[in-house]
Amino acid sequence: MKSCLIVDDSKVIRKVARHILETMNFEVHEACDGQEALDSCIDNKHDVILLDWNMPVMSGMDFLKKYRQSEHNNDAKVIFCTTENGIGHIQAAISAGADEYVMKPFDRMTLESKLQIVGCS
Amino acid sequence: MNIHSSIKSLEILSSILEEKTGQILSAERYWRIQTSLQPIMREHNIPDIDSLVSVILSNANRNLETDCLEAILNNESCFFRDQANFALLTGPVLDAIKYNKNKEKKLRIWSSACSFGQESVSIAIALSENFQKWSGWNIEIISSDVSNQAIYRAKKGLYSQFEVQRGLPIGLLIKYFKQVDQEWQVNQKILNMIQYHNHNMVHNNKFIGKFDLILCRNMLMYLSEENKMIAFQNIENALNPNGYLMMGSAETLADYKSKIEPCQDFRGFYKRNHN
Numbered sequence: 001m002k003s004c005l006i007v008d009d010s011k012v013i014r015k016v017a018r019h020i021l022e023t024m025n026f027e028v029h030e031a032c033d034g035q036e037a038l039d040s041c042i043d044n045k046h047d048v049i050l051l052d053w054n055m056p057v058m059s060g061m062d063f064l065k066k067y068r069q070s071e072h073n074n075d076a077k078v079i080f081c082t083t084e085n086g087i088g089h090i091q092a093a094i095s096a097g098a099d100e101y102v103m104k105p106f107d108r109m110t111l112e113s114k115l116q117i118v119g120c121s
Numbered sequence: 122m123n124i125h126s127s128i129k130s131l132e133i134l135s136s137i138l139e140e141k142t143g144q145i146l147s148a149e150r151y152w153r154i155q156t157s158l159q160p161i162m163r164e165h166n167i168p169d170i171d172s173l174v175s176v177i178l179s180n181a182n183r184n185l186e187t188d189c190l191e192a193i194l195n196n197e198s199c200f201f202r203d204q205a206n207f208a209l210l211t212g213p214v215l216d217a218i219k220y221n222k223n224k225e226k227k228l229r230i231w232s233s234a235c236s237f238g239q240e241s242v243s244i245a246i247a248l249s250e251n252f253q254k255w256s257g258w259n260i261e262i263i264s265s266d267v268s269n270q271a272i273y274r275a276k277k278g279l280y281s282q283f284e285v286q287r288g289l290p291i292g293l294l295i296k297y298f299k300q301v302d303q304e305w306q307v308n309q310k311i312l313n314m315i316q317y318h319n320h321n322m323v324h325n326n327k328f329i330g331k332f333d334l335i336l337c338r339n340m341l342m343y344l345s346e347e348n349k350m351i352a353f354q355n356i357e358n359a360l361n362p363n364g365y366l367m368m369g370s371a372e373t374l375a376d377y378k379s380k381i382e383p384c385q386d387f388r389g390f391y392k393r394n395h396n
Contacts, residue, residue, distance in 0.1 A: 085282070087300050090291060101291040103282050110286040116204055117290050 002120060003044065005029045007037040007060065008052040017050055020108050034058025038066060046076045048120040053082035061096060068097040077118040081106065130174040134189065141190055142267045143323035144343040157192040191270045198236035199287035201243045203370045206389050211247035214365055214387050218333045221363050227259045231332045231359065233322060234340035235264040238275030242307055245314040246297050263329060265320035272319045278307035322352040331361045339369035357381055366391040
């Protein structure tokens, strides 16, 4: 069973994403911000991380930079999932090591498609 | 609502659809008619399907029939549909065609039920990603659909945020599209690689010429057996010897004896033999 970490400060988004991912047979973990996500990655090896951009404590971008530089468990596929839908944000995310990008709002087909593109479906 | 008369009305709409497009709607899919036509009925202040059919049959509004048929047609599609098969297509299958046609250096591809054009745009992008490999080649991509509205949209190359997030890797989105408000416009260089035609697969297609690769995915399933045979014959006539046919992942040609046979080298593809 593949593992997915959902990082989003919105409980509703985490609930919706969890529902979709669980029907795709993912083991789902949740974090409310980038720091919680980093802590989760110390203890767990995730296959894919669904990452919001704007969060309290630590943003998605700051998490991604720290995560890719960390010594262990740093190779999960990272899919940004954010309302920051401008091309500048997308380019910055890719430069920082994101594998894919979901522009909110998203639906089941979007998420399934992005997971397939990164080889995690 | 009188259920029996409504079913009769749905049958009438279904028969008009078959007459004009070759496509059929089985009784199990009549729900699609009801769902698709709701916006049109609201726009014209028509209360139900029976009234709608009466207006169509009276010829009081000639555009109404066309609008209804366009609404019923299924335009579901996505970029790089069936990812694994599409990778096979843009990799080894195109390589095999390139090898066979290396003297002429001429490649013709037909996306024969193109919907809003995602399939032909995907092919054009894949070829552009390998432009050095195809340097010096004369490449034509023909994109056709029975729906006028679909072709109109395909020509514009403008896609919603939801559409560009289905099958299209983010790297290719920012490389080949530009953001226009809430939508995404495919760049002109890609659109210039594609010619668009409104064409019914059940009709004669000699004008369209011969192809090295034909994609006809998830369309034949909507045709009656008789029209399926005609459409398939048209495909066979349009495919060059050694040319390849790509169908939908759940479609098969098992019931047809023809010059097009399952390809031994590439699973899921068909190839036209020499005879």
